[in-house]
Amino acid sequence: MIDAKQAAAPAPPLWPALVAMTALQALVSLALFAPGTVAPRAGISIEQLSLFSTAAFAISLVSSFWGGTLVQRLGSLRVAALCAVIVCVGMSLATFGYAWALLVAGLVLGLAAGPETPASAALLGRLVQPDKRAMVFSIRQTGSQIGAMAGSLLLPPLAVGLAPNSAYAAVIACAVIGFVGFERLRPAYAIKSEPMPYLGLRERLALVSSDRRMAALAVASIPFSGMQVILNTCYVSFGTVELGLSHVEAGWLLASAQGAGLIGRLGWGVVATRLRSARAVLVMAGVGMAVCALLLGMFGAVMSTSLLILLTVVFGLTASGWNGVFIAEIANLAKPGRVAEATGAVLTISFLGLVAAPPLVAALTPRFGLGGSFVALGVTAAAGATVLLMERSHARN
Template identity: 30%
Template sequence: MHSKADTRWVWIAPLLVTLGLQMAAAYILRVVPTLAPALAQELGWGEGTAGFLASIGMVGSIVFLLIGSPLTRRFGPVRASQIGLLISAAGAVMLSWPTAAVAVLASFFIGFGYGPSTPAGTDILHRYTPAARRNLVFSIKQAGVPIGGVLAGMVLPVALVQGGWPAVLGAVLLPTLIVVLATQALRGQVDAGRDIAQAVGLRTFLALDNIRTPLLALARSPELLKLSFAGVWLSIGHGCWVAFLVSFAVIRMGYSLEMGGVIFAIMQLTGIFGRIVLGALADRANSVAVLRANTVASAVTTLALVFAAPDWPLAALVVVVGIAGVTVSSWNGVQVAEISRRAPAGLVAEATAGATLLIFAGYVFGPICFSLVLSFSGRFDVAFALVALATLLALWNLRGLDR
């Protein structure tokens, strides 16, 4: 029999599991943007390579969110996340064949494997986390995204330069296997409620009712739709920063690939702090007010890159990038927690999948549009100015949600 104190802290182990799975998924997802300049050179593509391949990855995530719910129900959220990690790692292995068709397919698999991370993690934490701590706990879990980004930025470019693709593959596969094995310890407890009668064949995945489930869960509440579309505009800004920051540092600012990785890691590092701070603020204040303030700050930070030039001192760029880790990339934990709070009873995972699906659409179209602007104009400043304007549109969707 558990004591009251034991019950109070029962959420910590599930949080550590979801944090580890989220961190590993994000680490693999960042393979493409952190190595984008090298991939572009190998493939013979232009400056928009990062945005195009990142968008293909998000298409893969969207496909999982549309069809993957039966997998989570049948095997449980921990096992679904573990399967996703192995699929993503297989996609990363495929990148070692430097052909355009394989790079596109590899990016799709990396994104498809990333798909379970948010809805599965949300389902776990919603069941175990006290309501009073929900924003903070969800934000800590989402901090796994920038933690994975820090590791990717610091490890992968150096691995490629020092040891080529074999070193990159080792740097991806080893931590993936470690996380899969480490999270297995809690799988039996967390996945105990899985539906072993749930069919998981191709017919089930492609059934119209299955594909519609995430969006129908959102459609039950206009508030959920407004929150989700606010996330679309915020994800456009975040997606463009993540996809193009290393390319911007190398091509526009003139730094090496290794230094570009360090700059990318700085943004991810401050994002860890930012997500936890915003989550704590949202637990003590109004979540929607926090999201509004963050929207304005995100747009202002993006505008700073419009004026960045090669004669800027490194310290100035580091300051802007560090601020961006808080303002551009730290909103998601608060938003996911608020969607979880407002979701229909029994449909938390489905509503989160629907919201994440829409957010990932922003991660697809943002970098694609950025790539197009960059291809036609050759100017990062014009592209970032448009990103800042798009970010501000989130304020329209956040109207009337204070309660």
């Protein structure tokens, strides 16, 4: 039972909630991409990584259906604490080192990946003013980059210097700290939410399709999400196998992409605010990630180090920097008080990219290499940008 605050009580402050929700995303991101960062040392193949990612995001697609209901019943901070517990369980399973254990770990982590975004959207959407949403949601979405960047920098040295299990143990320690923090903050944000109807698949599709702008947003997010998950999951393996880098060097290269993505999530929010057009920003990001994927896939092996770093930074800026503006645009299109519901509905479509991209890469890589897989994903990202561009042109007519 969530206790209601008295009507006269002042609204709780935004910044502690923003920090907590950013930390939640960082924690889930760190756990989801930990196997990819230690893969060369742990002997995890692209096929195993693909199964892990597919399992995680397939379950997250299902668990996202429960996100709004869990938030309404338990509150955003209690959902965050439960996600931290799930991360502990998932990483504990990964320490067994077997392919089946990694697969089960992915299934478990999907239970955290689904509800965390609706929980954050519901809490922050209630606390922030509409004109500040793009910036606040962009800040919150940097959690994905913070988690992935920390994993890229810290987990490969742990795996090389100690053992892959030490990297998983570090993630577990972060989850324990997160659980304590979320529980300490929870009483201050235990605000009663309005009852939220359960949305099945049919209702979610109807909600998205009822608004042409939201439908275009959802469709374009499929290839964008697919590109992002493969960048985070497979780029270290791409660096060691096809670019001739060491494990640690490949980790640093991925960290540069994630650092650029972090800057991009903030920078794109500023650009969207000034242009007053999140769609234009998303089109630019889609084109940018498509060009980077095509160039890296076709010519990455023969590029100079400086050019490779530059292109990787731009890749991260676009492929990992678009999410904040995306979530803010969902919040802007949603009806008042229905932000979590709309977020869950659109993410149901978006998760298709997270689920489909890993098996696509697993199928293409044996024949065309990871470079060929990036080329294929670049084409799909260009198609996503085209969808947004066409919808924007239609809206002007």
